[in-house]
Amino acid sequence: MTKNLEDTQIQLNTIYRRNGKGQKANVKSRFSVVFKGMLFSSILIVSVFTSEIYAFANTNQEVIKQTSAATSEKVTSTDIKTVIEGKTKSFKQSSIYRNGKVLVSMSDVFKEFGAKIKTDKKAKTMTATKGKTVIKVTIGSNIAKVNGKNYKMAVKATSIHGTTMVPTSLVAKLAPVKSSYNKTKKTVTIAKQVSEVKVGGISVKHGNHTYASKNQQEYDKVMAKVKSALAKDFDKQYLGMSKESAQNYKDYINGERWDGNTANRNQKNKDLKYAHDEIGNLVQNKVGVKEIEKAYKTSLVATYLIVDKIDPNTGAPRSAYDALFNGVTDCDSSAQVIIAVFDQMGYDTAIIAGRNHADPFVKIGGDWYEVTSSSFTKTTNFNLGKGDLYVLASPTSGKF
Structure with a gap:
């Protein structure tokens, strides 16, 4: 009764895994009893390890964890x-x-x-x-x-x-x-989640905003254009409109300020002044850095969509479609483009208009801000009903 020299490993509470090559993983168990068998003799080696099992399968490196002897949980x-x-x-x-x-x-x-x-x-x-x-x-x-x-x-x-x-x-x-x-x-x-509703025969996705589109085709083309611009350009934007200025804007958010001297043309001082003018209200109201950056970059995408359009000074352009596809704009159509972009990014937006002007507003962190290019001015009172002010586009959420 002879047998070849071999190592026979008997393990309690052992989990075996196989890697991509079908090889068994090396396993350390809580209790490992190893019997080395040789002719008529044996050596018993008992090793007690920690309470956790770690099995590493060469190429997979997957961790298997056992928290007690009685129960085990596979965590991948x-x-x-x-x-x-x-x-x-x-x-x-x-x-x-x-x-x-x-x-x-x-x-x-x-x-x-x-x-x-x-x-x-x-x-x-x-x-x-x-x-x-x-x-x-x-x-x-x-x-x-x-x-x-x-x-x-x-x-x-x-x-x-x-x-x-x-x-x-x-x-x-x-x-x-x-x-x-x-x-x-x-x-x-x-x-x-976007619930489509019908407004004037047009299926819209954000509140009751049609962006002054005349029909479904115009509306769909506007939204497609907005989505495309955000997908293509949003990640390319920076706070301060350049990579170099971005850090200076973040320094402003973190407490640095310009020296108050407009004659100081140092780039950082200029950037801190611009940051004060553009995002100062957001910082003052303790809007988070990421939210400021998101709103700022969104405003840049909207601005670039309308920056090269012609204002015929006739008051005729009314819709986002006029600006994006007819190449003409004024405050009404520009405001429609701006709220369309912010709507698509998930903001609550509105347009307040008067006899000769229209302004887009965006709700950020619970407060409303007028958006002018990349500047955000907090608004606490819309003065609706006073003078000739009225709501041209009601809030996306339905209420101020």
């Missing part, structure tokens, strides 16, 4: 692409697909939909606030507080590299959004 995470309102986003921590659920960076994604974020590292909580909606999550808990009421999430909020991750379903508690995951493309898409 895959980084995925995030698309919000048609734009691919790059966040410090990518969205992940874990055990059948998509988790996203709460701070980054909620800010995309206008929320302000507050973090309490000691309590391990993060709070998002948008208007009257307040959402609070705690790391390690699947119960979120939405306006003080419990909301059970499909998975627990977790922290990855210091980033609070939550399931996409929670985003819908902040804004009327719909999310979907394409497993083949490894992409999560989040966008506001």
